[in-house]
Every structure is written in C-alpha cells, then in structure tokens.
Amino acid sequence: MLMHKVMSDSSPQATSHVPLGSLNVPTVEDIPQVDVQDLFRDENRINRIATHIIILGIIVGVISLGSLKLPQQELQLPQFGISIFSVQPEEVPIEPDTGQPLKVSGYFSPTVKSYVDGGALPVIITSNPEAEEQTPVEANPVEQIDKYTVKENDTVGGIALKFGLKPETIIWSNSDLKNDPHNISIGQELIILPTDGVYHQIGSGDTVSKIAAVFKADLEDVINSPYNDIDPENPIIHVGDWIFVPGGVRAKPIPKQRTASKSTTKTTYSKSGYVSPNSVSAPLGSIVGTGNLSWPMTGRISQYYYGYHKGIDIEADIGDNIYSADNGYIVVARWDDTGYGNTIIVDHGHGVKTRYAHLSGFNVSVGNEVVQGQVIGFAGITGRATGPHLHFEVITNGYHVNPMDYLP
Structure with a gap:
C-alpha cells in the first residue's frame, strides 16, 4: 500500500501522492446520456447552433479566399500630352531608308547636340492658336458651270472651300493650272463646277463611254447631267466641246x-x-x-x-x-x-x-x-x-x- 509524503510548510513546492483507490474518477455509466431528439426540440438551442455554424462557415470562407492567387492586371493610365522639354523622348530605333514615309508620332529619336549662343533665346511655338480657332468657310456652290476671278491671297484650296468643292476639282477643271496649284495668279479666271468632277475638252476619238471610263465615272451620270447637252438616245459629242464628268477623277x-x-x-x-x-x-x-x-x-x-x-x-x-x-x-x-x-x-x-x-x-x-x-x-x-x-x-x-x- 502506497503512502503519501507531505513536505514541510517551508518547502517552495509541495507534492502529494494519493492512493488510486481513493480518487473519485467517473465511469462511463456516470456520464449523463444526451437524447439528440431532445436537443433539437429546443428552438433557442437550434438557433444558437445554426448561428455558430454560419460564423464558422464565414471564417473558413475568408481563410480560403485569402489563399487564392488572383490574376494580376497592369493598371493602364490615360496618356496625357507632356512637353518635350519635361521628359527625354523615348528612343525609337532608326529604320533603314525604305523609300516610304516614317510612321511614328515624333519623326525620330535624336541625340540632341548642345547649342551655345550669346543671343536671345529662340521662340518655340508649340501651338497655332489662329489655326485652332479657324472657323470653316461657308460653302456657296454654284448652280451652273461658272467662272471665278482670282483675288489677292487666294489659293486653290481656299477657292475650293468657297464653292464646296475639292481642290482637285478646281485643278481638273482648269488645264492652265497644269496640275500645280501654285500656277494661279491675281486676275486669272478659273472654271467653277457645280459639283466635284472633271471638266474635259473633247478630243479626236473621244466618245461618251470612253470619257466615262477614263475618268472612272458612271456613264449614265455623264449622259443625264443637266450641264451636258447630250441626247440620251443618240449621245453624239463634238471635238472641241467641253463635257462635265460628275464624280470623275484624274490619275494622280x-x-x-x-x-x-x-x-x-x-x-x-x-x-x-x-x-x-x-x-x-x-x-x-x-x-x-x-x-x-x-x-x-x-x-x-x-x-x-x-x-x-x-x-x-x-x-x-x-x-x-x-x-x-x-x-x-x-x-x-x-x-x-x-x-x-x-x-x-x-x-x-x-x-x-x-x-x-x-x-x-x-x-x-x-x-x-x-x-x-x-x-x-x-x-x-x-x-x-x-x-x-x-x-x-x-x-x-x-x-x-x-x-x-x-x-x-
């Protein structure tokens, strides 16, 4: 039979040994049995259990989401105009001379050489306010084939705008310009057509169908144009006369x-x-x-x-x-x-x-x-x-x- 030993009260620790037979250890028979059906008959208890299950589910969900690796996307910021003086231009590789115009926003990426000048600083115009504020010219098309006398400061492009035409129409209607808009002069008379197209002087061997084909126009439009004196039943034309080809274009x-x-x-x-x-x-x-x-x-x-x-x-x-x-x-x-x-x-x-x-x-x-x-x-x-x-x-x-x- 085991005996227990008691340390003196002055000892920092006290330990005891108790006989196993003297311990009151519950047995399986002593544990109260819970009836599961009785457990769920209590409505308050059911609500508490459901609440605990929901909270536990939320916790598990948060932990699961935190472990996921979502795909990363680069944030694209809008591009704003930046002065070329505030940043170094991005370097663009120099392409070999292919005989074609360059297709880049800035025309090349340079190595800027330093410039020393004792004079005044240069004036760098970063915008043209007069051009930006320019209002469109109100077009006034003519109702028939007409003439216009060139005035001071006129240009082929400006005259075309006045009459609602393309500049090419002015050039194609006036052979004395010789395909060059710089060949206008003050006092010169220009043919003005009512709509875009070609004004052609009929030459030897010309026919209406041939003219329409050469200038890539619709034959019926040429014949039926009110500006041409052509009989639809017998479209005869005469050398030296002029014919309007609506919608026609000349070769570049x-x-x-x-x-x-x-x-x-x-x-x-x-x-x-x-x-x-x-x-x-x-x-x-x-x-x-x-x-x-x-x-x-x-x-x-x-x-x-x-x-x-x-x-x-x-x-x-x-x-x-x-x-x-x-x-x-x-x-x-x-x-x-x-x-x-x-x-x-x-x-x-x-x-x-x-x-x-x-x-x-x-x-x-x-x-x-x-x-x-x-x-x-x-x-x-x-x-x-x-x-x-x-x-x-x-x-x-x-x-x-x-x-x-x-x-x-």
Whole structure:
C-alpha cells in the first residue's frame, strides 16, 4: 500500500501522492446520456447552433479566399500630352531608308547636340492658336458651270472651300493650272463646277463611254447631267466641246524621279526641288532635331495638304519672323525658280527635312546650324504666290508627308 509524503510548510513546492483507490474518477455509466431528439426540440438551442455554424462557415470562407492567387492586371493610365522639354523622348530605333514615309508620332529619336549662343533665346511655338480657332468657310456652290476671278491671297484650296468643292476639282477643271496649284495668279479666271468632277475638252476619238471610263465615272451620270447637252438616245459629242464628268477623277500625277547622289548616301532631286543640285548635305556629326516639330509661325492656314499641294500655307505679313521647326543644318538658302521663290531647307537628320518658301529674306546661310525656334527667315510673296504667306513642307526619306500630322 502506497503512502503519501507531505513536505514541510517551508518547502517552495509541495507534492502529494494519493492512493488510486481513493480518487473519485467517473465511469462511463456516470456520464449523463444526451437524447439528440431532445436537443433539437429546443428552438433557442437550434438557433444558437445554426448561428455558430454560419460564423464558422464565414471564417473558413475568408481563410480560403485569402489563399487564392488572383490574376494580376497592369493598371493602364490615360496618356496625357507632356512637353518635350519635361521628359527625354523615348528612343525609337532608326529604320533603314525604305523609300516610304516614317510612321511614328515624333519623326525620330535624336541625340540632341548642345547649342551655345550669346543671343536671345529662340521662340518655340508649340501651338497655332489662329489655326485652332479657324472657323470653316461657308460653302456657296454654284448652280451652273461658272467662272471665278482670282483675288489677292487666294489659293486653290481656299477657292475650293468657297464653292464646296475639292481642290482637285478646281485643278481638273482648269488645264492652265497644269496640275500645280501654285500656277494661279491675281486676275486669272478659273472654271467653277457645280459639283466635284472633271471638266474635259473633247478630243479626236473621244466618245461618251470612253470619257466615262477614263475618268472612272458612271456613264449614265455623264449622259443625264443637266450641264451636258447630250441626247440620251443618240449621245453624239463634238471635238472641241467641253463635257462635265460628275464624280470623275484624274490619275494622280507621277512623282518626280529620284537619283542617288554619287558622293554620299543621301538623295538629291531635280527641278521639283527637295534638295537642289547645288545644295549641300548635312555633315556627319552636325546638329540633329528633337524628333518633334514646332510651328514655324502662327497665322491662319489658307491652304492645307492634298494630292497636288505638298504642304500647308500660313497667311502672314511681309517681314513676319519664320522659325525653324526643329534643330537642324541649313542645306538650302537661296532663290528657287520652280515657283518657291526664296527658299530655306533645314536637314533635321535621319532623312527628315523641312522647307520654308516664298520668303522675303534670309536670316541664315547654307552650312549654319540652327535650333528649334530660331529665326531663319522672313515671310514674303516671292515666287508664284497671290499674297504673303509661308509655304511649309515636311519631307521624310524623300517623300512629302502632311505637316499637320507632325505639328503639335
């Protein structure tokens, strides 16, 4: 028989040993039996159990969701215009010369050469408020084939707007323009058609069906036009008469042929004048552009870019400052006898050039380096022009592109 030993009261611990037989340990018979049916007969108890089950389910659900890996999506923020002076332009790889215009927002990614000048800071025009606020000209179509006398500051594009026509219709209706909108002059009379189309003088061997086919027009429209004196039953036409071809179009003019320069990999052009034969090429290491053009001046746009007009015309007063649209190297600064008058061409590098025509004077010489916003010349009326304005072109890899696609 086991005996228990009791430690003295001064001991830090006291332990006792009790005989097993003296412990009151409940047996299975002593545990009260619960009737499950009685358990669920109590409505309050049922509600408490249900509440506990719901809470337990919520906890398990939260834990399960927290362990899931949801797919991650990059947040796309809207793009806002940012000044080119606040950030470095993103680098764009230079594509080889494929003979096609560049298709990028900025025309290239440059390495900007530092520029030191003791003079005044250049004026950089980041918008043309006069062009932005320009209200559309109200068109007044004629009711019959009519004539219009060219006035000061008129352009083919502006005249077309007055009569609700495409500029090409004016050109196709007046053979003395010779497919060149710059061939208008003050006092000249132009044929004005009531709708877009072609006005054609009948030649030897012409028939109505042949004319309709050549100008890609509907034969019935030509025969039934109230502006043509044609018998539908017997559509006879006479050499020397004029016929209106509604909806007709002429073939686009063939572009000037390019010839590669023997001395460099750059391209030279004849007569039409991208780069004249006696102009220079920008030397290796010369200043290049920022890749983003600025406006060469502010003013109302009197004529936009279209098939026969490879630039935009901005109205000006004689002597107004003309600014370089970007950093570059002056490759042309001289008189051009093809209609441009006093002309400047700036080479911005990577196959991009800008032309400034009809100037009254120059502020630069061939071989000068210029920066964006620097005064390079002065507006005028030299060459073929009906009033003072700037004719501005953008040329990429030898092809004209619409300046409006490159200006801010």
